[in-house]
Amino acid sequence: MATLYRKYRPQKFEDIVGQEHITQTIKNEISAGQPAHAFLFNGPRGVGKTTLARLLAKALNCEKRKSGEPEPCDECSSCTEITTGRNLDVIEMDAASHTGVDNVRENIIDSAVFKPTHSPYKIFIIDEVHMLSGSAFNALLKTLEEPPAHIIFVLATTELDKLPATIISRCQRFNFKKIPLDLMMVRLKTITRAEEKKVDDDVLERVALKSDGCLRDAESLLGQILSLDLKKITVENIQSILPAAQLEEAFALVNATGSGAVDLALQKISELANQGQRLGAIANDILEILRLALIANAGGQLKEMGLLTKEQNKSIADIAKKFNSTQIIQAIDATMARAEQTKSAPLPQLPLEILMVGLAQIFSANNAEITHKSTEQSNGSGTHADSQPTKRPEARISAPETPSMAVEVPIEAISSIVEAPIESAPNTAKNEILSDITIGQAVEYWNKMIETVNTSNPSLTFILKMANIEKIEGNKIIANLPYSFHKDKLEEPKSKKVIFEALENASGVRLTTLYVVKTEAAPPEDNVAIDLALQFGGEVMS
8 A cells, every 4th residue: 555645646746735925836837838947946845746746757758638728637547657657757866865877877977968768858857955964965967057949957955955056056946844733624625534543633633743843754653553544534633743832832842841849840851861852852842932922022923823723822922922922032042952951962851841940940030020129019019218118128138248258268178157146137127136046947948939939949949958957147058069169159139138038037136148169079170071060059069
């Protein structure tokens, strides 16, 4: 039994799907009897380049085609021979396996001097023409530039940039495009009706999405599904053959990081790796989603949406509304960097796992800022500028700087918590001294604070969990950290602000923190290793 894409290969121009901008021009040339001497078909694989080349050959050499009409009769001996690949005047050459100059000379140049056996034209179809060697192109150029009147060339390629400009300039060029989702669905339904099979629309939609605009891939997948030979084929029947579309997995990851559910995103990455999915392709799909979201955020018209379902279009619109352009651009930059790393990483899933944490930070940063601004506006409504709410941030940020200087000494010299007295922060109405607080209570406040911080800044959570609370002095919780770069991260103004607010919410009083590096090992010097340890809460072993 022939495969579906061969069985249902278009035999007339009107059967070509999604390339009307090309077929109309070619039909006009055939009807006028003035075809170009060389055609160049460029575009993605599986969208009809070779099929249209054969149709062009059939129409030009058809014995019964009426004058002024472009469609071949598909009944004469010439049409039948071209359909079955037996016509001596239509020579097809696969440049991927015949790359040398000798192949071009033997198959094309030497043959071009002879007239067709019984057809008006001798037609050369060279598939994957970009694979020819430089010397082969040079040998072909003279014949292509001044061919005999009975010769027509049709060159097909998926990589136009690899063709010499001299070759391109001698051809009439046509750019093929991917098949839109709606047209592909119509084509698949036509085939299922012809095969007298009942297939759910959800199955056909999944097939179309999986093929990514390539109709030949879609027809091949459909043939595999129809081989199940069931009365009615549903999504449940095809799980083993065709799992959820890769783009859907990418949407799930973007939505998970956008909502702060890093754990779910990391779990999904692990599942995809165990399933043997190409994680680099997943990263590219995430990149495509973010690209479309950026275009939608800028108010652009998305013609590419023709390759997506209505639900996916809505998801992209939601992402564009939820996040600003700065965030999306930062997410795109991060995704491009990590996508490149998947090609050489010793653990292919590691760059994507780091990406998930990074995207969550990028997306949550704006949400936290919006929440903070909304809170400030709410507190400031109907309140005088000098009232208590506007003073609280000043009191919170004005933690004394003297204690932090204690950790600037060489790390090797630090073996225990600094025992020197620490100056307490100025008292306010809510800044009471906690001389009677126990370590156990401090740990309880600390853990509650971590839960709060995790919702807005997951990266800090990893570091805070590594801190050990040693003692309490006044309103300060003193904790040690394994490395100085952990301390630097927690003492950034933005980090301190988030931590102080979360501690106040957990304890009901104003608390500050002091971090001391306590380690006997020298800090790691590998910035990449440090970054990985920082993201995942681990440590670099020397």
